[in-house]
Amino acid sequence: MRYDPIRRVLVVMVVGLLFLPAALFSEQEPSSGPFARLSYVTGRVTVKNPGASEGVTAAVNMPIAEGAELSTASGAYVAIGLENGSTVQLNGLTKAQFTELSTDAAGNRLSVVTLENGNMNFNLASDQKNAYKVKVADATMTVNGKSQFQLRFNSGKVHLYVSMGSVGVSAHLDSITVSKGKTMEYNPSADSQVAKSHVRVVRLSYLSGSVMIKRPGVDQPEKAMVNTPIQEGFELSSGAGSYAEVEFENGSTARLGELSRLLFNQLALDANGNKLNGMTFEQGYATFHFMPVRNSESSTRRAENSTIFFQPNFQDVYHVAVADSTVTAQNKCEFRTDMDATHFRVEVFSGSVEIANATQSTLLTSGKVIEHTIGTTELAQNTSKTINKDAWDQWTEARDKQALLAGEDSPMQAYGSSAGWGDLNTYGEWMQLPNGRIVWSPYVGAGWAPFTMGQWGLYPGMGYTWIADEPWGWTPYHCGLWDFDDMMGWFWMPPMGGCGFWQPALVNFYAGPGWLAWSPKGVPLAWPRPGTIRPGPGQSVRGLVTVPTEAVQNGEMITPHMINQIAPTGGSAISKPPFEPSPRPAVGAAGGEVASRGNTTIATAQPEAGEGGMGFGPHHGSAPATILMGGDPGKESALLSHSGHEPLRVAGGLTLGGRYVVHGSAGEFRTVSFGKAKGGSDGPILPSSQGRSSPAFASHGSTGGGGFSGGNAARSGGGFSGGSASHAGGGFSGGASASSGGGHASGGSSGGGGHH
Numbered sequence: 108m109r110y111d112p113i114r115r116v117l118v119v120m121v122v123g124l125l126f127l128p129a130a131l132f133s134e135q136e137p138s139s140g141p142f143a144r145l146s147y148v149t150g151r152v153t154v155k156n157p158g159a160s161e162g163v164t165a166a167v168n169m170p171i172a173e174g175a176e177l178s179t180a181s182g183a184y185v186a187i188g189l190e191n192g193s194t195v196q197l198n199g200l201t202k203a204q205f206t207e208l209s210t211d212a213a214g215n216r217l218s219v220v221t222l223e224n225g226n227m228n229f230n231l232a233s234d235q236k237n238a239y240k241v242k243v244a245d246a247t248m249t250v251n252g253k254s255q256f257q258l259r260f261n262s263g264k265v266h267l268y269v270s271m272g273s274v275g276v277s278a279h280l281d282s283i284t285v286s287k288g289k290t291m292e293y294n295p296s297a298d299s300q301v302a303k304s305h306v307r308v309v310r311l312s313y314l315s316g317s318v319m320i321k322r323p324g325v326d327q328p329e330k331a332m333v334n335t336p337i338q339e340g341f342e343l344s345s346g347a348g349s350y351a352e353v354e355f356e357n358g359s360t361a362r363l364g365e366l367s368r369l370l371f372n373q374l375a376l377d378a379n380g381n382k383l384n385g386m387t388f389e390q391g392y393a394t395f396h397f398m399p400v401r402n403s404e405s406s407t408r409r410a411e412n413s414t415i416f417f418q419p420n421f422q423d424v425y426h427v428a429v430a431d432s433t434v435t436a437q438n439k440c441e442f443r444t445d446m447d448a449t450h451f452r453v454e455v456f457s458g459s460v461e462i463a464n465a466t467q468s469t470l471l472t473s474g475k476v477i478e479h480t481i482g483t484t485e486l487a488q489n490t491s492k493t494i495n496k497d498a499w500d501q502w503t504e505a506r507d508k509q510a511l512l513a514g515e516d517s518p519m520q521a522y523g524s525s526a527g528w529g530d531l532n533t534y535g536e537w538m539q540l541p542n543g544r545i546v547w548s549p550y551v552g553a554g555w556a557p558f559t560m561g562q563w564g565l566y567p568g569m570g571y572t573w574i575a576d577e578p579w580g581w582t583p584y585h586c587g588l589w590d591f592d593d594m595m596g597w598f599w600m601p602p603m604g605g606c607g608f609w610q611p612a613l614v615n616f617y618a619g620p621g622w623l624a625w626s627p628k629g630v631p632l633a634w635p636r637p638g639t640i641r642p643g644p645g646q647s648v649r650g651l652v653t654v655p656t657e658a659v660q661n662g663e664m665i666t667p668h669m670i671n672q673i674a675p676t677g678g679s680a681i682s683k684p685p686f687e688p689s690p691r692p693a694v695g696a697a698g699g700e701v702a703s704r705g706n707t708t709i710a711t712a713q714p715e716a717g718e719g720g721m722g723f724g725p726h727h728g729s730a731p732a733t734i735l736m737g738g739d740p741g742k743e744s745a746l747l748s749h750s751g752h753e754p755l756r757v758a759g760g761l762t763l764g765g766r767y768v769v770h771g772s773a774g775e776f777r778t779v780s781f782g783k784a785k786g787g788s789d790g791p792i793l794p795s796s797q798g799r800s801s802p803a804f805a806s807h808g809s810t811g812g813g814g815f816s817g818g819n820a821a822r823s824g825g826g827f828s829g830g831s832a833s834h835a836g837g838g839f840s841g842g843a844s845a846s847s848g849g850g851h852a853s854g855g856s857s858g859g860g861g862h863h
Contacts, residue, residue, distance in 0.1 A: 142190035143171040143208060143218075150183025150199070173208040177201075179225070189218065193231045193239070201225025206242065215484050217466050226259045238466040238484075244295035246278040249468045256285075265293040275461055275468045277435070284437060284461060284470055307374040307382070308336035308569070308609060309355050310526050310581050313506070315731045316349025316365075333736060334575050334584075336566060336611075339374040345391070350731045355384065356524040357423055358510065360396045362503050364727060367391025372428075387428040392445045392727055394503045397425040397436040429453070430481040432464040441507075442471075443500065452478045454494045462486060502730035509533075509734055512754035519545050524606045527581030533735060533754065534579040536762045536769060538598065546590070546598040549579055550757055553765035557589045557597055557627055558614055559652055559667050563659050565687050572611035576664070578736035585609050589627040596764020617651055617678035618685075622671075623659050624651035624678050651678060662689045 145154075148165050155162035157174030165177070171187055179185060179201050187195045187205075197203055207219035214236060220227075221242040231239050231250050239250040243260045254272030259265070267274065273286040278293065285291045311320075311331055319328035323340030337343065337353060343363060345351055351363040353371075363369055373385030425436040429444055429451050440458025444451060453462060459472040466484045471477055476489040496504075513529030518537050531537070535549035549555075561575040561584075575584050583589070583599040586606035591597055614625040653671045663669075732740050735755055743755055762769050 143205065144188055145169045145171065145185060146188035146194070147184070147186040149185075151180035152183050152185045152197075153178050171205055171208075173205060176204045178203075190216070191232050191237055193233075193237070194229075195220060196228040196230075198226040198228070201227060203227060211484065213484065215466060222258055222260050224260055226257070226261075228255075228257050230255050244278075244293075246276055246293060246295065249275040249277075249463060251275055251284070251468060251470065263294065265291075265295065267291040267293075273470070275463065275470075277463075307376060308338055308566070309353055309371070309374060311335040311337060311343070311351060312354035312360070312527065312581070313352035313362075313731075313736055314350065315733075315736075317346030318349055318351045318363075319344050319346075332562065332574060332576060333578055334561075334581050336564075336569075336572055336574070337371055337374075338566060339371060342368065342370045344368040348729060352506065354526045355423075356382065356526050357398055358514075358525045359384075359398045359423070359425065360506070361386065362394045362396075362506070364392040364394075364499055365729065367393055369393060373426075382423045384424060385426045385428070388444055388446060390446060392443065392499070394441065394443045394500070395425070395427060395434075395436075396441040396503070396507060397423075398439045399423045399425060399436055430479075432462055432479060432486070435461045435463070437461055437470070441503075443503075448481075450478065450480055452476065456494065456500075497727050498730040499727040502734070505734045509754055512752070516754050519601070524582075524586075524609065527579070528606075529754075530579040531582065533756050534577070538763070544600060546600050547583070548596070548598040548763040549577065549583075550760040550762050550769065551765050552761060555597065555667070555765045556652065557599075558584070558625060559665065559670055562662065562664050563612075563684075563688055564662075566611065569611040571616075571683055571688075573614070582606060584613065585611070586613075588613065588629040590629070591764075594766075596766045598763060616681045616683055618656075618681045619653070619673075619678040621656055622653045622678075623656050623684055624653040624673065626651050653678075659684055659688055660686050 145165055145167055148167055152165035153162035154165045154169060154171070155176040155178075156172055162176070162178070165185060171177075177185060177187075177197055179197050179199050181199045183199050185197050187197075189195070202223040202225055204221045204223065205218070206221045207217060210216050215238065216236060217238045217240070219240045219242065227241075229239075229241065229250075231237075232253050233239055233250045241248040241250075241258065243258065243265050246265060248258075248267070251273045254269065254274055256267060256269040256272075256274055258267050267276065267285060268290045269285050269287055271287055273284055275284050276291060276293075277283075278295070283291070311318075311333060314331060314333055318331040320331040320335060320337070321328040321342040321344070328342075328344065331343070331351070343351055343353065345363050345365055345367050347365055349365055353361045353363075353369075355361075361369060368389040368391060370387040370389060371385075372387050373383055375383045377383060427434045427444070429446060432451075434442070434444070434453060437459045440455065440460055442453055442455045442458075442460055444453045446452075453460070453471065454476045455471050455473050457473050459470055461468055461470055462477055463469075464479075464484065464486060467486050469477070469486055469488060471488070474494065476494065478487050478489060479485075480487075510529050513532045514525070517528070517532040531547050535547055537545060537547050539545050558573060558575075560577055561573055561580065564572050564574050566572045573584050575581070582601075586609060587599055587601045589597060589599050612625075613628045615628055617624040617626075651673050653673055654665055654669055657663075658665065658669060734743055735757065737757065738755065746753075746755055760769060761767065
């Protein structure tokens with residue numbers, strides 16, 4: 108029993124040790140941030156704590172508080188150790204601040220360092236619980252995983268070199284990921300004037316069902332129509348069974364599914380003319396196809412020395428804010444996002460995007476998926492799940508393919524803005540005048556004239572703007588000029604230098620008692636001489652298109668049935684209408700309730716739960732019925748199943764002011780004579796480029812050397828067969844076509860000069 112006193116002492120000591128930590132720390136506050144301490148100091152280093160008037164000399168093991176500022180003299184060096192073994196080093200003549208050292212309720216830690224000048228080295232072990240950001244000038248750098256990099260800021264320039272891992276860099280609305288072995292150079296002073304101009308417009312290029320637009324500063328949305336110009340601050344929303352597509356200047360698109368809403372919070376130009384595109388996706392599902400344009404000089408220099416130049420790296424910048432995160436296009440990419448009240452999902456079909464929230468960022472490449480619970484810090488990434496494409500995805504793919512094929516098939520390529528260019532090849536014909544000028548005319552009825560089907564709107568910074576109701580009515584009404592020929596009717600001439608300058612309305616205005624009128628700019632006005640027969644139905648004339656004044660003032664749709672034509676001398680020229688038009692009524696088309704803000708009830712789409720995870724189903728409810736606006740679903744389907752390498756076109760009809768018949772069917776090679784043009788020469792319609800290895804122009808009629816045949820086509824039911832032509836001697840055989848069920852038939856003949 109002599110060991111009992113010793114046992115008692117041991118028991119007391121063990122119990123004391125067990126309760127000692129609780130006793131020591133029971134009176135202390137929980138840690139407010141990650142542990143940071145000076146691990147090495149040489150030379151003169153000063154630490155200035157927040158609130159202190161002067162700095163103190165740094166010493167090894169000195170703790171670093173949030174807001175502390177460190178500065179080093181020439182030849183000095185200091186290293187700061189962080190809690191998880193990461194280190195931050197300051198070289199001589201460097202000044203930096205530990206702007207934020209915080210821990211949230213879930214134990215996630217955020218360290219933010221601001222470099223004011225000098226040189227720093229970073230060796231960071233970022234994991235699920237640790238996030239690091241570095242700020243320098245107007246740029247923010249986000250660490251992606253374990254990384255090592257050197258950062259220098261002097262003489263007004265930022266220089267970054269990444270030796271391990273990768274670092275995401277963002278400034279204003281531009282961003283880039285700098286990976287291992289790459290260097291970034293950035294001049295903030297040259298790029299600080301970002302929003303140089305906010306007077307930019309993008310195009311509402313497709314809509315189906317009930318689609319609404321809400322302008323900034325206006326309480327109620329208004330009914331949208333195709334070709335509506337969209338400016339910064341506009342909000343686009345769709346109802347049930349309704350869809351919309353917005354086309355940017357370079358052909359990029361944002362496509363909105365049903366019961367969805369998208370805000371265009373930035374459409375601007377920076378000081379260098381680069382386009383800045385910022386959107387906020389607020390509800391539903393949408394597919395974004397972005398095509399940032401690389402600067403050729405920067406790309407070449409990067410290939411030579413593996414250097415990335417931050418500005419100008421992209422000429423067009425695209426950001427989509429989704430709840431508490433931002434999706435940034437890294438290069439040409441296409442992705443879909445689904446969003447409800449608590450979650451969102453991003454699926455990347457091609458290219459790559461960067462997704463970032465307040466504490467994390469990640470690079471998402473083709474075939475990968477991110478699912479995120481809104482309000483949490485963690486970005487959950489799924490790289491193994493197969494993306495399930497549905498009817499909506501098939502429709503967006505078909506729209507992409509149509510745009511690509513129509514652009515390649517056009518005999519004249521776009522210069523400057525390419526928005527709306529593919530529609531010209533789809534809804535009309537190209538032609539070469541005897542003087543070599545290439546012009547275009549739409550498929551329209553007899554007696555048609557430009558600026559007779561649409562609506563006038565008033566836009567800040569632009570004034571009166573024509574909104575055409577024709578699906579092709581973007582490019583020909585906002586650049587180039589219309590002209591009129593007594594033999595050919597109306598045709599459009601693209602500008603020689605391309606459509607780089609967008610104009611709201613290419614008309615001259617006139618006014619008279621109770622009416623307003625306009626005529627295309629650059630077209631000499633003409634009218635029958637006194638005593639001659641006035642133009643009748645189906646005849647075009649270069650007069651003034653007039654409508655009652657209240658039609659424009661009330662924002663009514665202008666249609667050919669509303670207009671009259673009067674002699675050019677019948678009115679007085681004015682610079683613009685002397686009033687502001689009323690906004691379009693906020694009445695949606697059939698298709699269900701529209702998702703919008705204000706007093707309007709929001710009808711939230713509720714996908715079925717299933718494979719998609721987080722409550723998102725694998726399939727969307729529906730998709731638009733047609734690929735082309737005004738298209739026929741049966742004919743489109745037949746054409747797509749027959750041939751996948753030709754663009755869809757509207758069926759052949761009247762062109763050049765409704766004066767000349769274009770035979771054939773959509774997707775065919777079409778040529779047809781339309782008589783003598785100015786000077787007595789033939790005016791050939793240009794063939795599409797499909798099937799040609801080099802440009803070739805068709806000649807028509809019996810003008811020696813042989814004519815060019817139309818395609819040989821057979822139509823049955825809803826399907827079409829491809830065209831064919833056979834060579835005979837030095838000419839081409841005449842075309843032949845046959846249709847059943849109420850079509851037309853025309854015989855063919857061979858020889859060196861016939862056409863059919």
